[in-house]
Amino acid sequence: MKKNFDVIITGAGIIGLSIALQLARRSTLRILVLEKGAAVGEGSTGASSAVCRFRYTLNDMVALARDGIHAYRHWNEFTGLKQPAAQFQNDGVLWIPGDDRNWADAEHARMAELNVATEVLDAAEQKERFPALSTCTVAPDLVTGEPHDCVSASRSLLELDGGHIDPAAAAQDLVDACRARGVEVRFRARVSEIETSDSGIRAVLLEDGSRIPAQLLINAAGPWCNDLYRAAGLDSGWDLVPTRIQVLYLDCPESVPGNIPVSVDFQGGIYFRTQNRGRQLVVGSVLEDDEKEAVADPDHFNRLHDDDFMYTKLHALSHRIPRLPNRGQVRGYCGLYTVNRDDIHPIVGKTAVDGFWVANGFSGHGFKLAPAIGSMMARAITGASSEFDTDVPIDFFAVDRRPIDIAMKSVLA
Ligand SMILES: Cc1cc2nc3c(=O)[nH]c(=O)nc-3n(C[C@H](O)[C@H](O)[C@H](O)COP(=O)(O)OP(=O)(O)OC[C@H]3O[C@@H](n4cnc5c(N)ncnc54)[C@H](O)[C@@H]3O)c2cc1C
Known part of the structure; x- marks a missing residue:
């Protein structure tokens, strides 16, 4: 087991795993994914209906859905797996x-x-x-x-070109794809504390008492995301x-x-x-x-x-x-x-604490967007591009943005 990592991602849901794979596709960063559950599907991802539809009110959201669904439609190529468990069902x-x-x-x-x-x-x-x-x-x-x-x-x-895909199988495929590219994915590993200093993130402490040094920590903890903001001593500024x-x-x-x-x-x-x-x-x-x-x-x-x-x-x-x-x-x-009760859209990117990045507040949108969110984050962190990238800028979801003005605040936003 490695002891030092360049990036630690908390949460092996569809978002954390997509970020991990997108990072591994374009870099040699040492990446660790920590998941408190015994297997994938512990959080929102396991319960997801995993509908992959394109229409949203905002054109940037349509583009992100389009780019995310493109990955699901080309799942073997995206994951690099010869026989992935999940298969896109193109029902329209x-x-x-x-x-x-x-x-x-x-x-x-x-x-x-x-x-x-x-x-x-x-x-x-x-x-x-x-x-x-x-x-x-x-x-x-x-x-x-x-x-x-x-x-x-x-x-x-x-x-x-819309449809759906089995969410737990897709998440397990991402675990396999990440591991095949050298990413370490650990289950039963709950992050309970975050150590920071004036210069930002220093380490995470796990429930079992172990300490893992970290300079870059990504909060992909889904519905538990507020616990990690608190542990990092940060108010997200958003009602998640x-x-x-x-x-x-x-x-x-x-x-x-x-x-x-x-x-x-x-x-x-x-x-x-x-x-x-x-x-x-x-x-x-x-x-x-x-x-x-x-x-x-x-x-x-x-x-x-x-x-x-x-x-x-x-x-x-x-x-x-x-x-x-x-x-x-x-x-x-x-x-x-x-x-995200403020504007029903996620927050993605850097925060005021150096080295603490986030991808949270996905409401009912996160499954289809995940591969594109992974691309946004990985490109912002590494500066490198890769296949399956999206052109939608990460600033669209910036943590310090103003809430997006949108009339419909439901899953159909
Ligand atoms: C019923 C339902 C239907 C949905 N239908 C759709 C749909 O049709 N289409 C669509 O696009 N989206 C849909 N969504 C939304 C989508 O599923 C979510 O937005 C997406 O799964 C969020 O993924 P995530 O990785 O952010 O969170 P999660 O899947 O919740 O992953 C977070 C992970 O972090 C782990 N974790 C949390 N805290 C810690 C910690 N301290 N230490 C270690 N691990 C930790 C959790 O155990 C969890 O596994 C639906 C969601 C639900 C609930």
Whole structure:
């Protein structure tokens, strides 16, 4: 086991591991990743729906999503692994915006300028391509559950290159790819203290009492990130809140016809995608109201879903997939977003403490962005470029930036 490292990264989630790999791709730095869990997937990454969609309000976010998803789409090449465990599922991402007749066309034009391939589908085209999905533009009544006469008039946007990938398998691939390039990844290694001096970071102390000297420490601790700010004696200046997020799983029987893309249903306030070769649905919320439950201790929170959440989302889902039988087992679980309540975007880069870098506050965006965030950080640290780099400047997420002015503060920001 090596004793000296140039860079220590705290957290083997998708962000920490992407930074480690992106550093190793372009440098000979001695890199150590410390993870308190026994395996990958301890934090947000393990619970992630890992939807890889492109559309965001800000063009820089679209570019970052595009560059991150490019890595997932070329996973063997990106990781350098011959047989990675994860494989990108290119199901497409369908945005169903409700009764706004202009939204899809305007977004189609914007995406084209950002090199994102999309198509606009009218109701007939959507029905032909995805027969399971209703083309209704009337919002379901999620309060009373009263049915309505559906109006088939949707004009939807299909992101052709979108999809999803197994998040835990992708994280394990990154561990393997990092180790193959000489990065040391240690599990059951919780950073409990950080030693600093006037000149910045000096060392990290682990829970087992060991001390590892460090001049460059990266906080990629996901929902636990505030503990590391405190340990470094720093106030991040941002309201980074571990937030309980619910997701449901249910069977999708063969009687539901055709392929189901990753779908974002504005009227129902839900997103969904399939897994297990289309035989299971994963359903989550896109509503800001479902992203408000702060968790005091990320090690202890309610991991079971709420009945209210389940009934409302199932009602929205059955409106969008009318052939879905009203029976079968529904399971739910909860994971944690780290919501940046100031502007819903992450903070990435240097801090006021020399040698203390951060990549935190990814809300529901971090999975798809991770390879591009890794590129931003690695380029800023080493000054060197590599394949799979993004052109979006790291200053976009600077810790000392002003909050971004954005109307929608949910996962759909
Ligand atoms: C339910 C859910 C659905 C989501 N869906 C999507 C989606 O569809 N698309 C998308 O792009 N994003 C999605 N996200 C968001 C995305 O998953 C996260 O933004 C991303 O996983 C954050 O990764 P991370 O590496 O920052 O954090 P984490 O995965 O939480 O990793 C941090 C790691 O640091 C470790 N750690 C913490 N403190 C210490 C310490 N002191 N010492 C050592 N190790 C430590 C933790 O154990 C953890 O493993 C979703 C998230 C959730 C919860």
